[in-house]
Amino acid sequence: MSRIRVLDILEQTMADGPGFRTAIYCAGCKHACKGCHNPQSWSFEAGKWMEVEDLLDLIKADSMSNVTFSGGDPFYQAEAFTELARRIKEETDKTIWCWTGFTLEEIQADERMAGMLPWLDVLVDGPFILERRDTELLFRGSPNQRIIYLHGEPPSDDIPGTVPLVKLR
Numbered sequence: 001m002s003r004i005r006v007l008d009i010l011e012q013t014m015a016d017g018p019g020f021r022t023a024i025y026c027a028g029c030k031h032a033c034k035g036c037h038n039p040q041s042w043s044f045e046a047g048k049w050m051e052v053e054d055l056l057d058l059i060k061a062d063s064m065s066n067v068t069f070s071g072g073d074p075f076y077q078a079e080a081f082t083e084l085a086r087r088i089k090e091e092t093d094k095t096i097w098c099w100t101g102f103t104l105e106e107i108q109a110d111e112r113m114a115g116m117l118p119w120l121d122v123l124v125d126g127p128f129i130l131e132r133r134d135t136e137l138l139f140r141g142s143p144n145q146r147i148i149y150l151h152g153e154p155p156s157d158d159i160p161g162t163v164p165l166v167k168l169r
């Protein structure tokens with residue numbers, strides 16, 4: 001049974017991607033971005049362990065909401081999040097947005113992390129750079145961060161700054 005170290009779960013949040021979402025905030029981040037919005041999430045000991053199965057039940061119980069992975073950085077717990085993402089995509093029609101301090105290229109170069117990409121719909125990538133902070137940006141703090149559609153064309157409610165990519169699966 002896989003477990004994820006979870007800092008917090010927000011249900012029906014509208015702040016973590018488009019529409020209603022169940023947002024899983026995981027514990028643990030080593031990027032140490034200056035001005036990080038959530039430094040209490042840096043410790044890998046923060047929060048509590050939760051079984052992937054229990055997180056899946058909670059996600060499935062909300063028929064209205066799509067899913068967001070955030071933190072912390074979910075890619076430090078890549079294996080367990082990959083399992084959760086795979087189960088979500090195989091067993092529901094929900095979309096998954098995932099925030100990370102790694103760039104897409106760093107993730108693609110690491111076999112352990114890259115395994116999650118086929119199961120995500122959208123990756124918001126890269127570290128937050130305080131000197132480049134732009135409060136006008138949607139869903140990200142600095143313009144180096146990209147909203148990347150991993151499987152083709154963005155939905156009709158296109159969001160400025162997105163980077164559509166070719167299909168990975």
Ligand code: SF4
Nearest residue numbers: 029032033036072101
């Ligand atoms: S990646 Fe996110 S959580 Fe981690 S230090 Fe940077 S802003 Fe904070």
